[in-house]
Amino acid sequence: MSEISRADVEHLAKLAHISMTDEELTTMAGELDVIVDSVKKVSEAVDADVPATSHPLPLTNVFRRDEVGEMLTAEQALSNAPDAEDGRFKVPAILDEE
């Protein structure tokens, strides 16, 4: 029980850029804990040697030939941009890399 701590939620919220109040963090920790416990029940129904399923459909190798197809014009690409300059998206400077 209580696998998801309040600190976990706070950490995830920060990584996901979601702002949460103290109250929301506490509530969410409790709710996520219930969800994780519920999902865990799956492991009771299968043997340990069953591999985790990431893709339920029995499909592999869905490929596209290396041929140029439809694309957007620069105008279309930028049409939803809050701000643009010189044919490029304009964003606030973010101090991270470089």
Add this chain to the structure above:
Amino acid sequence: MTETLPDAAPLSFEDALEQFDPVLGFEVHVELNTATKMFSAAPNAFGDEPNTNVSPVCLGLPGALPVVNEKAVESAIRLGLALNCDIAESCRFARKQYFYPDTPKNWQTSQYDEPIAHDGWLDVELDDGEIFRVEIERAHMEEDAGKLTHQGGSGRIQGADSSLVDYNRAGVPLIEIVTKPIVGAGSRAPEIARAYVSAIRDVVKALDISDARMERGNVRCDANVSLMPKDGDAFGTRSETKNVNSMRAVEHAVTFEIRRHAGVLAAGGSIVQETRHWKEETRTTSSGRPKSDADDYRYFPEPDLVPIVSSPAWIEQLRTTLPEPPAERRRRLRESWGYSDAEFRDVVAAGLLDEIEETVGSGASPATARKWWMGEISRLANARDVEPTALGVQSATIIELAGLIDEGKINDKIARQVLEFHLDGEGSPAEIVSARGLEVVSDDGALTAAVEKAMAENPDVVEKVAAGKLKAIGALIGPVMKETQGQADAGKVREIVMEKLGVS
């Protein structure tokens, strides 16, 4: 907490090596030269107007679904095979999640626990011909990010007010090649670093899966360095110098990091695990950001892309398309052409192996092919500020020029001029020689007249030659060449002078 002493002075390279053994590791990103992107049919092209090679997938628009480029997968498998890797029977893509405007989806589609190729090796040839084996941990498929241009401030991110984003590069297929820790390099670590990146470049060029132009970022290297004390066997903390994008820079960055680590450790400090930025101007690195929460990428399998299964038949079919390994090819060519080590090294450094091989294959002697490619063609290319290959000189042209020289119709000097006229569109060498009347003057009448004139104008020289100083004849060749506009055969001039003066 141990003092980190970031300001400790670097040791000299020699002192560093006396106390420590360097351990290296490389992550090399190779941009593929497919026609389209990894997951969308938008063109993979360099240098176009911003945001003109984009699709909804490249922009991460809601509902846009990726589809894998088959050729990119084939390129990854072929590279894996060329790096002597095992190819995964089945592998998946994963989402590597982070927020940064160069990646509009807010994740990079990559591979995590199931790379397409793993556990290989590459033999790297050092300057003296020694072979050093680099173990490959994995090679996985992923996509490139968009390009940011920072505005305001100095143009770098510090002090910038805003950034402009071009997504033409977003989604370009990448293969990331990760080495296992490279130990035992010792003082040759910087040389091995350069040779490794060079060898990767050779391999991807030979496979023709990448344009492999480092100055365009087609091949990018992150260099990991750590030091082990001479008497220890535990790896030290490593630094990762990002985007060292020339072979010389890789060598210098590794040298500097070895010296810097040694300085910090020798002063009793400890190395911070962090990314470092390479500074070309000072040949040093500077602190980037430490490993932090931001590196918690929360990978999970990409639900929009189904697994890739590589059947043995597919792998074997791709194996038949592999070129001769570059190192083996070099060995074979060096032996067959009979060049000296220095001559061969120069040819490799000039990047003219393919051209010389083709010219030799077309019937030129190895010496002729080398003479033209390394000589006049390289000189003209340099003068015109293009790559020698960009001049478009055909092997047939070189063979024709060499033939004209061998037949005594033109001399070397005229031949070089003929090449230039040929490049300017004046026709084949034989046509140029005929149209411009460049054939060497060997008909005795005209040549004899020119020699007689030169002798009359240089009585002192004639006296010396007559006295047996045959070397002095050289002083007559210049005036004769001038008289005949450079078309005289020097050997013939000697003969005529000696005959006239009755010396031998």
